Amino acid sequence: MKVSFLLFVSLFALSFGSKATPNLTFDKVNSIYIRSSGPILQGNEVKGYFFFYQTDKIDKKTRQYSLNITDEFLNVVKEVKMVDNAKVSLLESSFDGQSLVFLFYNPEEDELTYKVYGLDGNERMNYSRPVDKKDKQMLGQALQLSQEGTESQFIKPLQNKGFVSIIPLKDGKDYSWEMNFYGSGAKKQWSYAPEEGAKFSTVAYLGNSDSIAFLEVLQREKLLSKNNESHLLGINLFNGRKLFDVLLEQDGYKFLPMNAIPIEGKSEFLVFGQYYDGEDRVLADQSQGLFIMTVDQKGKAINKKYLSWTKELSKFVNIGSNGKVEDIGFLYCHKIIPVDDGGYVIIAEGYKKAASALGIASAVLAQRYQSVTKMVITDLVWLQVKPNFTLEKIKIYSKNKNSIEFGGTDVNSAASVAAFIKAYGGFDYSFTQKDDVNKGFVVGYVDYEKSDGNKGLVFNAISYFNKKVTTDKINLTTKGSRTYVYPAKPGNIMIMEYSKKQKTMDLRFEKLN
Amino acid sequence: MYPKTLFCFIFILVQSLALCQTNAYKPLQVDSGILNKMLQQANKQYQQDLATVSGEWTKEKKALLVQRFAAVKHLFDDKQPLTDTLVTAYFYRLLSVVKKSNKTYDFSKIRLVVSSSYIPNAASYGEGTIVFNAGLFCRLQNEAQAAFVLCHELAHYFLNHSNKQIDSYLSSLYSKETQAQLKHLNHEEYNKNARLEKLATTIVFGSKRHNRLHESQSDSMAIVLMQKTGFDLNESIHCLEVLDSVDSYKYNNTLELKQRFSSDTFAFRDAWIKKQTGLGVMASTLEKSDSIREDSLRTHPDIPQRIHAIKTMLSSIQSNKGKAFLIDAALFKKLQADFDFEMIEYCYQSNQVSRALLYSLQMLTAFPENSYLYSMTGKCLVKCYYKQKEHHLDDITERPSPTFDEAYSSLLRMLNTIRLDDLAQVSDVWAQKYRSRFENDEGYLFLLIENAGINNRAEKQELINRYQNLFARRPKP
Numbered sequence: 001m002k003v004s005f006l007l008f009v010s011l012f013a014l015s016f017g018s019k020a021t022p023n024l025t026f027d028k029v030n031s032i033y034i035r036s037s038g039p040i041l042q043g044n045e046v047k048g049y050f051f052f053y054q055t056d057k058i059d060k061k062t063r064q065y066s067l068n069i070t071d072e073f074l075n076v077v078k079e080v081k082m083v084d085n086a087k088v089s090l091l092e093s094s095f096d097g098q099s100l101v102f103l104f105y106n107p108e109e110d111e112l113t114y115k116v117y118g119l120d121g122n123e124r125m126n127y128s129r130p131v132d133k134k135d136k137q138m139l140g141q142a143l144q145l146s147q148e149g150t151e152s153q154f155i156k157p158l159q160n161k162g163f164v165s166i167i168p169l170k171d172g173k174d175y176s177w178e179m180n181f182y183g184s185g186a187k188k189q190w191s192y193a194p195e196e197g198a199k200f201s202t203v204a205y206l207g208n209s210d211s212i213a214f215l216e217v218l219q220r221e222k223l224l225s226k227n228n229e230s231h232l233l234g235i236n237l238f239n240g241r242k243l244f245d246v247l248l249e250q251d252g253y254k255f256l257p258m259n260a261i262p263i264e265g266k267s268e269f270l271v272f273g274q275y276y277d278g279e280d281r282v283l284a285d286q287s288q289g290l291f292i293m294t295v296d297q298k299g300k301a302i303n304k305k306y307l308s309w310t311k312e313l314s315k316f317v318n319i320g321s322n323g324k325v326e327d328i329g330f331l332y333c334h335k336i337i338p339v340d341d342g343g344y345v346i347i348a349e350g351y352k353k354a355a356s357a358l359g360i361a362s363a364v365l366a367q368r369y370q371s372v373t374k375m376v377i378t379d380l381v382w383l384q385v386k387p388n389f390t391l392e393k394i395k396i397y398s399k400n401k402n403s404i405e406f407g408g409t410d411v412n413s414a415a416s417v418a419a420f421i422k423a424y425g426g427f428d429y430s431f432t433q434k435d436d437v438n439k440g441f442v443v444g445y446v447d448y449e450k451s452d453g454n455k456g457l458v459f460n461a462i463s464y465f466n467k468k469v470t471t472d473k474i475n476l477t478t479k480g481s482r483t484y485v486y487p488a489k490p491g492n493i494m495i496m497e498y499s500k501k502q503k504t505m506d507l508r509f510e511k512l513n
Numbered sequence: 514m515y516p517k518t519l520f521c522f523i524f525i526l527v528q529s530l531a532l533c534q535t536n537a538y539k540p541l542q543v544d545s546g547i548l549n550k551m552l553q554q555a556n557k558q559y560q561q562d563l564a565t566v567s568g569e570w571t572k573e574k575k576a577l578l579v580q581r582f583a584a585v586k587h588l589f590d591d592k593q594p595l596t597d598t599l600v601t602a603y604f605y606r607l608l609s610v611v612k613k614s615n616k617t618y619d620f621s622k623i624r625l626v627v628s629s630s631y632i633p634n635a636a637s638y639g640e641g642t643i644v645f646n647a648g649l650f651c652r653l654q655n656e657a658q659a660a661f662v663l664c665h666e667l668a669h670y671f672l673n674h675s676n677k678q679i680d681s682y683l684s685s686l687y688s689k690e691t692q693a694q695l696k697h698l699n700h701e702e703y704n705k706n707a708r709l710e711k712l713a714t715t716i717v718f719g720s721k722r723h724n725r726l727h728e729s730q731s732d733s734m735a736i737v738l739m740q741k742t743g744f745d746l747n748e749s750i751h752c753l754e755v756l757d758s759v760d761s762y763k764y765n766n767t768l769e770l771k772q773r774f775s776s777d778t779f780a781f782r783d784a785w786i787k788k789q790t791g792l793g794v795m796a797s798t799l800e801k802s803d804s805i806r807e808d809s810l811r812t813h814p815d816i817p818q819r820i821h822a823i824k825t826m827l828s829s830i831q832s833n834k835g836k837a838f839l840i841d842a843a844l845f846k847k848l849q850a851d852f853d854f855e856m857i858e859y860c861y862q863s864n865q866v867s868r869a870l871l872y873s874l875q876m877l878t879a880f881p882e883n884s885y886l887y888s889m890t891g892k893c894l895v896k897c898y899y900k901q902k903e904h905h906l907d908d909i910t911e912r913p914s915p916t917f918d919e920a921y922s923s924l925l926r927m928l929n930t931i932r933l934d935d936l937a938q939v940s941d942v943w944a945q946k947y948r949s950r951f952e953n954d955e956g957y958l959f960l961l962i963e964n965a966g967i968n969n970r971a972e973k974q975e976l977i978n979r980y981q982n983l984f985a986r987r988p989k990p
Contacts (some may be wrong), residue, residue, distance in 0.1 A: 040792065049791035064707065071793040073912040073929075095792065119792075137959040437784040438932050465932060474904050491932065509912070510904040513933040 002448040033505055040069070041485055042095040044434065048072055049494075050102065053092040059095055061086050061108075069100065069121070072489040074507060078121035085109065097210035099124065099184035103165070110136070114155075114165065114182050116511055127182045127189055129167075138175070140166040143430050156205055156213075158237060161403070163183070164213060166205055177203045179213070181240055190240030194219075203233075203275075205259030206271065211237050211263030212297060214269055216257040217245075218282070229257050230281040232271065234299050245301035252278040253289055253306075259336045268294045268302065270335045272346065274304060274415075283416050286322040289313065289345070290333065292389045305389035325350060328378045328396065330419045335432045337441050339464060342387030347443050349427050350378030351418050354403070361419055372407040380445055382462065397462060399447040402428060402476065430459070435490035442512050446476075459485050459493065461512040472513040481506075537954055540858040540886035541851070547778040549984040554624055555582070556642050570683045577679050585642050592864060595647070595855065600627055603848060605644065606688030606840050607656065611664060614741035618671055625663075629852070629859035631868065633759040637666040647859075649851035652755055655837035656845055663734055668734035674727040681723055684851070685716050725814050732819055736826055745835035746827055750820050756972060757816040764875040766920045770927060773874070776942045785924040785930045793915060809969020856888055865898075866893050867910035867928060871921050887947050888956030894940035895963045901933055911922040937967045955980075959988050 042046040049070045056064035064070040067080040067090070084104070093104045099411040100117045114127040131139060141155070156164045156269045162183040179192045194201050194217065201219040209216060216230040234243040248255035258273035271294075274287035291309035293301045307313060318326035325331065327350025337345045354376045380397040404426045412420075421427060443462045449455065456477025463470045474493070476483040481499045488494040488509055497506045547899075557580040566574050588594060595601070604627050612620045622641035638644070643666045645659075653659050669675065685691060694712055698705055739746055758937040775781040814822075838845065853876060860869035868895035873886050880886055900906045906928070912919075913925040931939065944957075944964040951957035958980050965973035980988045 057703045059703055064704075071791065071915075072789075073793075073914065075793065075914045075916075077792050077915070099794075135956070417679075437782070437787075438929050438935070465934070468934075470934075489929075491930065508907045509929075511901050511906055511929070511933075513902060513904075 003337045013209075036090045036094060038244040040095050040100060042097060042144070044432070046072055046489050048077070049074060049223070050090065050093050055081075055292075056394075057086075058083060063088075067102070069117075073324045073509070078117075080117070080123075092154050094155040094157045094158070094163055096163060096184055099162070101155060101163050101182065101184065102186065105131075105139075107136075112167070116182070116184050124184070125187050126185075127180075129180065132169075132171075133166070135169050138170040142168050156208070160186070160210060164205075164208075164237070166203060168202070175202065177201060179203075179215075179235065181237065181238075192235055192240045204257075206257060207262060207269065208237065209262050209267065209297075211271065212243060212258045213237055214271070214295075216260075216273075218256075228284070230254060230282050232257060232295065232299050234297075243297070245293075246299040246468075249278065250301065251306075253288065253291075254278060254280065254282050256282050256287070256489065256490070257332050261336060261338065263294060264338065268296055270294050270338075270344070272344075273333070282417065284413050286413075287415065288381075289323065289385075290376070291338070292344070292385065305385075307383075307389075307391050312391045313394070316391065317396075324352070325381075328352075328381065329376070330414055331381055331416065332422060332427065334422075334427070334429045335443075337432055337434070337443075337464075339384070340439060340467065343392065344385050344389075345430065345441075346383040346385070346466065347432060348381040348383060349429050349445075350381060351414065351421070351427075352376050352378065352416055353417075356455045374403050375414075375421060375426070377404065377421070378464075380429065382442075382443075395469075397420045399428060399460070399462075400449065402448065430485070431487055433487070433490050435465075438465055438491065443511075444493065445487075446485070457483070462513060468511065474510060474512075478506065517604045537956070538851075538854040538883060539613060540885075541597040541600065541855060543592055543594075544596040547601075548589050548592065548594060551594065551624060551626065552586065555589075555640070555642055557587050559585075562640055570687050573683055574679060575672035575689065577683075581638060581640065581675075581679075585640070586624060588628060588642075588644065590889060593626075593630055593859065595627045595629055599844075600848060600851075601625075601812050603840065603844055607659060607663060608743075610742050610839060611660060611667065611738055614743075615738050618667075618738075623667070623670065630869075631860060631872070632855040633756070635662050635666050637675065639670065639673070639679075641669065641670065643670065649759075651852045651856070652759055654751060654755065654874075655748060656840055656842070657739075657744035657746075657835065657837045658741055658752035658755065659743045659845075660742060661749040661752045662917050664738040665731050665734035667738060668731035669727065672727070672734060674731070674812045678720070678723060678727070682716075682720055685719055691716070707948055709891050728814055729819070729822060732823055735821060735827060735831075740830065742834050743839055744836050746830065748835075748837060749823055750827075753816050753820050753823070757830070762875060764872075766875055766918065767878075768871070768920050768924055770874075771923065774939045774942055776946060779938050779942050781939070782935075785927045787926070788919075788923075789926075834972045840943060854885060857886075861889065861893065861896075864909045865911075866896050867921075867925055869893050870897075870928075871924055874924070884951045884954040884957055887943075887951055887956065888960055891940065891943050891960040891964070892956070894943060895960065895967065896937065898933070898936050898940055898967055901936060940964055941968050953983065955984055958983070961989055 021239045027421045028189065036050065038049045039046045040050055051068040053066045053068070053071070054063050058064055062083055063086045065082050065084055065088075067079070067082065068076050070076050071079040077083055085106050085108050086111065087108050088104050088106045091105050093100060093102050095101075098119060100116070102115045104113045104115065105111075106113065110131045110133065112129045114129075116124045116126065118124050126154075154165050154167065156166075158164060158181075162181060162185070162271045165180045165182065167178050167180070169178055176194060181188070181190045183189065186390070199221055201217060204216040206214040206216050213235040215233040215235065219226050219231050220228050222230045230248040232244075232248055234245075235241070236243050248257065254276040254327045256276070257271045260269050260271045262268075263270050269315050270292065272290065272292045275289060275291040276282055276285060276287050280286070285310075289310075289312070291304065291306050293304040310318050312319050313319050313325075318327075323330055328350035330350065332346040332351055333346055335347045337347070339345055352375070353373045378401055379399055379462060381392075382395040384392045384394075386392050404421060409481055426446045428447060429483055430446060433442045433444070441464055445460050447458050447460055449458045457472045457478055461472040461474075463472065474485075474495075476485065476495075478497060481497045484496045484498070486494040486496060495508050495510055497508075499506070550755065559578065562578055563575055566578065604625050608620070608623065609626050612618075624642050626642060626644045626930045627650075628644050628646045632648045633649040633652055634646050635649055642664070643664065644665075649662065650659060651663070674939070691712070697709055698712070701708070734970055736746060737751065770786055771781045771783065771890060853872075857869050857872045857876070860866070860872065870890060873889045873893065876883075877886050877890070896909060897906060900909050910928050911925055913922045913929060917925065941964045944960050952961065958976065962973060962976045962980065964970075965976055977988060
């Protein structure tokens with residue numbers, strides 16, 4: 001994006017006591033380009049934004065950059081000037097409460113650099129990690145993945161300690177990953193890599209306590225096998241050593257964790273996800289329902305509850321034994337959120353396979369294989385459980401159906417395709433914001449509405465405050481401009497309107513009701 | 514002045530001062546006809562200026578004149594000028610005092626605009642429009658200081674500073690050397706922007722140097738213009754001292770948000786105004802920017818320098834026995850008092866609602882019986898409620914910023930954090946708290962109607978009926 005640059009001279013009003021406004025414009029001569037921008041996150045809370053510009057060319061291979069750091073209200077609090085390689089890009093940023101980290105990628109020198117800045121705006125230290133040529137493809141794929149707007153993809157902040165970064169790796173036909181810690185107070189670093197053995201190992205960062213990082217590891221012996229093993233892995237955040245590695249198979253069931261959160265006031269974690277029959281394959285076969293469990297610092301399950309599709313959930317909705325809800329399809333669970341009575345809310349979204357008219361027509365015309373099914377994203381589902389994890393209520397928030405078509409839908413299970421859709425941002429669910437000030441949370445999702453007075457994208461919010469659930473919507477369709485929604489400080493969203501005609505970018509905040 | 518007229522004037526003056534102190538303030542009416550007439554005069558002058566542009570860079574100069582007129586027009590579009598007869602008559606009397614004692618100067622094209630802007634400033638646009646902001650007038654101590662401000666802006670006009678500055682800007686930007694450098698830089702591939710910035714900085718430094726010179730010249734000429742008016746010339750120094758401290762507020766800045774917006778049944782949350790520990794703290798720890806560069810970019814010389822220069826000038830003037838007031842001390846004070854309210858009204862009407870709320874809360878301590886301030890505080894909360902409901906709160910409130918003081922920042926944090934339901938309650942707490950005192954006041958009764966609507970209370974219709982009975986018309990926002 002190109003923005004106008006430089007100075008504008010105030011010529012007109014000769015005032016009695018005004019302060020300097022040093023600006024002047026040289027039209028069509030100079031310009032700057034925003035290379036990247038994004039939120040600066042602490043946990044899942046927006047603490048500010050970064051705007052990374054290329055301001056000048058130094059020589060063929062070197063550029064002058066400017067990194068503008070703003071607070072959560074877009075007040076510029078620091079401008080950092082730096083000289084770096086022409087192809088460097090800023091991938092992500094995070095804030096640990098006392099330091100900021102910016103992750104740069106230099107494709108020419110195959111290097112990731114984590115630059116740590118203090119609150120005085122000065123660079124404190126940096127850490128570099130070479131990127132093996134074999135890892136480049138994985139990194140490229142990971143860069144295309146979509147994350148929830150309020151979560152960093154590569155960097156997870158640890159309160160006032162530093163940051164952990166998880167990088168996917170590929171060595172030959174083996175898929176693996178690596179976790180690194182980078183200290184922010186003092187230069188300290190450790191790495192953790194899974195033990196060799198599995199041909200295919202992927203990881204999801206579930207969350208952390210003061211001393212432990214919880215990871216969900218899905219691995220299998222053969223790349224094309226569908227026999228996934230699900231593990232809950234605990235890493236000591238002080239030294240990077242493995243604290244526990246629990247194979248998630250208990251009571252004759254297999255588990256697939258989807259989210260984990262620390263339990264306030266306790267040293268335990270709450271983990272939730274889907275469970276499978278012991279004979280079934282995780283992700284490949286149909287799950288039996290949802291599980292919620294608390295685990296201690298050793299990864300041992302203390303308290304566990306199964307919410308079976310056929311027993312618990314069927315009391316609230318028409319649901320088949322395979323977990324398919326009438327008119328909605330299967331449930332993909334995005335988030336579990338604690339509520340003030342000690343219970344929890346699970347945010348899920350419906351999805352189902354459907355015949356693709358386009359796919360069938362293309363297959364017939366091309367006389368070759370073409371996926372003839374598509375995925376349809378349906379309604380948002382709110383499941384509320386009591387403090388003892390008993391299911392209390394299910395509420396369905398209707399929205400327009402949204403179809404996604406891509407190869408492989410026919411041959412893979414709906415659950416695996418849903419995981420793929422989640423990774424590439426295909427669901428309508430956007431993010432969950434916890435609002436500590438007002439003691440509640442907001443769930444945001446987008447929808448495409450076609451009503452008489454309105455046609456276009458709408459941002460919807462479901463808010464939970466003072467045990468009361470309210471809904472709100474913001475129309476995102478404006479004439480002559482493109483509108484984007486970005487996460488903002490709790491209770492707000494940032495709306496960016498880009499005018500194609502005037503080539504201007506307008507940023508504003510709106511509070512959710 | 515005839516005794517009868519004088520009596521009427523004193524009666525009105527005493528009445529309105531009393532209203533400010535005890536009862537209600539009624540905002541001054543804006544006369545659209547007068548606004549249009551003033552704008553037409555400015556437009557006529559603008560057309561004449563455009564027609565007489567000739568010589569080098571005609572096109573560029575015309576473009577700048579277009580922009581200059583747009584800036585003048587904005588004042589009128591924004592309904593900033595106060596058109597009340599008492600106000601304009603007073604300021605034209607002030608101008609007349611200067612005019613009478615400076616007959617060699619041509620005042621025929623001067624259009625004096627009194628603006629309701631809260632910004633403590635005055636300005637000369639170079640084509641005859643001189644703007645005196647209410648925000649500056651309210652801070653002055655006497656008429657002599659107001660006369661100095663006016664003379665300073667008149668000096669800019671008589672010395673033709675605005676047009677000279679345009680010429681100077683064009684001659685430096687469109688000089689053969691600068692254009693050659695720009696052409697050369699346009700074809701450069703490396704370090705282009707750094708070199709452009711350097712070139713721009715040189716031009717801006719030059720322009721600001723001219724500005725500072727112009728300011729010093731205007732101070733000197735202001736003294737000359739004041740010399741025969743009979744005003745105390747020493748007040749020019751006091752005026753600059755006032756200007757030096759203008760960043761502090763006129764009224765008590767303790768907003769007491771928790772105390773004001775709580776009731777027995779509604780608890781104000783400290784968390785709404787709590788300072789967040791985010792990146793905002795970075796701003797307070799940043800190093801001061803380059804002081805040499807900052808000095809070079811100032812449009813005005815430092816105030817101590819300006820004071821020193823005026824003192825030197827005054828020491829050479831032998832007879833300096835002027836007065837602080839020559840026109841009407843009581844009216845001066847009344848206008849100052851009115852302007853404090855007018856600035857609030859202007860902020861509210863021009864959708865600067867967070868500022869209207871700030872000033873209303875500040876003034877409540879000084880005017881605890883003034884129903885206008887109670888109604889305005891409530892109206893601001895109601896407007897915030899409706900704007901937040903339609904997701905446009907950002908249009909009428911400022912965002913917390915490191916440049917604001919802590920009191921205003923805490924108010925902005927509250928507005929930016931509070932949820933719609935709670936805002937409705939805060940608004941209602943405020944409306945009910947002073948109900949028994951002001952429920953027969955038109956503005957306050959309107960506030961009660963709005964709050965009954967927001968909080969879905971059945972009494973809304975009853976309140977509307979009462980309003981119609983009392984004021985013989987339907988309530989209008």
